[in-house]
Amino acid sequence: MPDVENMPLLNRGRNAVRRVGSVWTGFRDFILRDNVLEIAIGLIIASSFTSVVNSLVADIILPPISLLTNQNFGENFLVLRHGQNATAHYNTFQQAQDDGAITWNYGNFLEKLIQFFILGVTLYTLGQIYQLLSRDVVIKYQIKCPVCRKDISASAKRCPFCTSWQDGSNMSNHE
Template sequence: MPSSNSDTESLPLINRGRNAVRRVTSVWSGFRDFALRDNVLEVAIGLIVASAFTSVVNSLVADIILPPISLMWDQSLGENFVILKQGHNSTAHYNTFKQAQDDGAITWNYGNFLEKLIQFVVLGATLYSLAKFYSLFATESIIKYQTKCPACKKDISAKAKRCPFCTSWQDGREFNGN
């Protein structure tokens, strides 16, 4: 028969194990409640879809739209640049801005900027078109139209009856003397 002394020594060890299990379970359930909430999953899925959508639009711009535009120059639109300061070999002619950078020249890469600007405009127009298309089938539009409050001049929802900033009525009853 074991002594009562060994039972009391093992009891705190058992309690520590139970407390550790309780803490791990609490941390796991807290993480699960955070990570599996609806809005966190929606954001994660939205980011994944947005990343894929962006790569498709970038491919559309780089592979379909920019090549015909590049026909105006002898090279790709992104390769157009101006030398602001010659590099170490001041008599060199640079065919690409990579060659100019390797020689230490300072360049103004306007072609790369134009390429990124076209990608931005096409991506923005495509997203706006998708939002308009979505609003045809949804009960609530993604695009929120805004107007300026006549009293405080802050941007507010076009559907607002009162301004959330200054609480003035948007139907003009305060300005009509009613």
């Protein structure tokens, strides 16, 4: 470590500029790598896609269900313990929360479960369509290795874990 106190002010400034320049170069090299940009774009698209699916569930699918049950589907709850006003009847989750009651919000959970299911089915369908149009494998099917029971690619000729041949033969037949 150089003695900073005895170093001329001009040299200290050059060293600081050099260090900042190397940090900037490293950051630029990291951020402009293909996979970082692809991940960033993918996350932005995934966030937008998730908000569309959440809107589909909350604004299109659940209102007809709420008509059938005569109450807002996401507002279904059970009171586990009353709040300060022990004799109160809560019409909404907000009323129960304001009174300090402990509730079991099963309607909100079921709403999130429906959103998760629809998002999963939609992503699977998009993967199948992409695979059909591009001939690029997106959904990789797996099997269990008969020897070590680890999950491996269905198209694997050898297990990457135990190196056994998947066609049941031994190694001498493949040389």
